[in-house]
Every structure is written in structure tokens, then in C-alpha cells.
Amino acid sequence: MTFDRELLRGSLELMVLGELQSGARYGYQILTSLSSRSCGRVNIKAGTLYPILHKLEQESCVRTWWDEQGGRDRKWYALTEAGEARLRRNATEWFDYAATVQMLLAPLLDSLSIARPVVADSGQPPARLPQVDAQALRPPNSRDF
Amino acid sequence: MTFDRELLRGSLELMVLGELQSGARYGYQILTSLSSRSCGRVNIKAGTLYPILHKLEQESCVRTWWDEQGGRDRKWYALTEAGEARLRRNATEWFDYAATVQMLLAPLLDSLSIARPVVADSGQPPARLPQVDAQALRPPNSRDF
DNA sequence: CAACTATATATAGCACGGCAATATATTCGG
């Protein structure tokens, strides 16, 4: 709790794709499901969700259909294969990002008293390398921020 | 590597504050130091850094002075107490954010084969709660995304 | 039964953050 909305920028599409991974959902259900599963921390607004879903649909990452039960119609969304690939890629990206930030913040955990360092490094690379010039050490295909 | 720039949004101020925690730095030094310490992954551009520094200065989170050695003058930045407090708060926020996202992504690690789940949960709360209505369970002072 | 809240989807416009581009000036290496 108590964190800036700006942090979530760039990971919202990943959150939405993640909700769909366990099966088809309709829009409003994604809102409540995300809020519930995050213990009320991630409360995406409708005006944020629907544009994301429409973009995913346009890019064929989800297939959709209407459940017209008379009255409050629901639009259902399910991952396509392209959507699953996108989810995998986005998730991998996020873990790379989180590991990098965590590595940079690691020295702080000792000197400052951070209340809840709930995320810990698993011991895998990227390793906590010293101040070497890393530009030259990087694999050629890696993309920057 | 290979991750979207949008992910870094909202955590850049934290990165900059983090660089200053180990001592005073001048602007250009922050660029190279961040790039180096992140193994070339976080390459903030000058057009991004200086506005952040100016904002921090304006908010009295850093104190500054010029090193006028004739010619290429350097502007040095050092954390104030307010800056340290800001750093602590931002870092705590980030760990909350990362723990939350990680909790939401946890089911994926089993079903999809994510290449490098380098960030692992430390076992601390927030716990992997089931689909309860969490809205009611939250402490009153917590802020949402 | 009326009013309000929750369910359900959609879109236009705004705010803000980070980047590209540009400007200026000095120092170092080839």
C-alpha cells in the first residue's frame, strides 16, 4: 500500500493479460478480480481497462464474444496464442526490470532502514556486479530502458 | 534486458535518489554511475535526468553547489534530510509495488514457462491470499495505485 | 415506488513523465 500510481505505468497490460491466463473473463470481472487478488491494492479504473482490452483485441492478443443475456450484456475476453506469447514476454521483461531495480537498491537496505523489503533476489543473474564498465560486458541483443 | 521503457516510469526519481545515497554526485556522474551499476541496463538520458534533479532541488530534497574549476563546471548534488526521507519512502513504495505485482504473477510461473524469474518472494507479507474480498480486510490508511 | 447503488461497457479530453532534439562550451585523443 501507499505507493504512487506512476509505478504501475507500463505494467498494466501485463496485469490484464495475467488475469486472462487462468481463463476467459469479462471486462468488469477483470476489475474486481484484480482488486481482489491484489488485496485491494491494484484498482484499475474502467476508463483505463477498456482501452487496454480494445488495444489487445485489435492486436489479436485476445478473442472476444458477447454474452447477450438481455439487459446487462457482457463482453468476454480470452487469450489467443499471440496473447500468451505477449504475456510471457511481458512477464519476463518485468522480472528483468524488477531484478535490475532491486540490484540498484540493494545497498540501501543496509544503510537506510527500509520497512518491508519483501522482494528478495533469488541468487540468479543479473549478479550484483561491482562498478565495472558494464557497457562492454552486455550481450549484443539486449535492449535498454 | 529487453524491456519496455515505460516500466521505468515512476521509479526514475527513486533511481536518482538512490545514486546520491552513497555520497554527493554531479549530474553527468549520475548518468554514468547508473549505467555502470545497472550493467548498462538503465541508461537515463540527460534530457530526463536534469529536470528530475531540478525538481528535487526545488523541493529541497537535494542541496547543490557548483564546482567552478574553470571551463567544464560541475554542479554537485547531495541529499538533504528531506531527500533521505523521500528516498526511504520511495524505496518502501517500490518494494510494496514489486511484491504486489509479483504476487499477482506468481500463478504464471507454474503454468507458463517464464525464462528467468529472478525475483523471488521472501516469504514475508503480503501473503498469497485466496480470492477473498480484500477491500474490507485492508488497513484504513493504505493508499491505492 | 422512487432513489440510489452496483453492474456493465465505452469514449473524449486532460495531465504528467520521459525522451528526442537542440543549444552551448570545454577537454581530450587521434
Place this chain on the structure above:
DNA sequence: CCGAATATATTGCCGTGCTATATATAGTTG
């Protein structure tokens, strides 16, 4: 001597997420 690296700064653009608004139905409460 000229280009690259060092060093700081600003303007304008673009993408993302939110606010506000619109529409419609179902349930709940006074």
C-alpha cells in the same frame, strides 16, 4: 584540427493512465 566525450540546460513531442461523462439494467433501501 577535428571529432568524440564531458558537462549542463531547455523546448516540444508522445504515450499512458485517469477524470469525466454517457448509456443502460439490476438490485436494494427508504
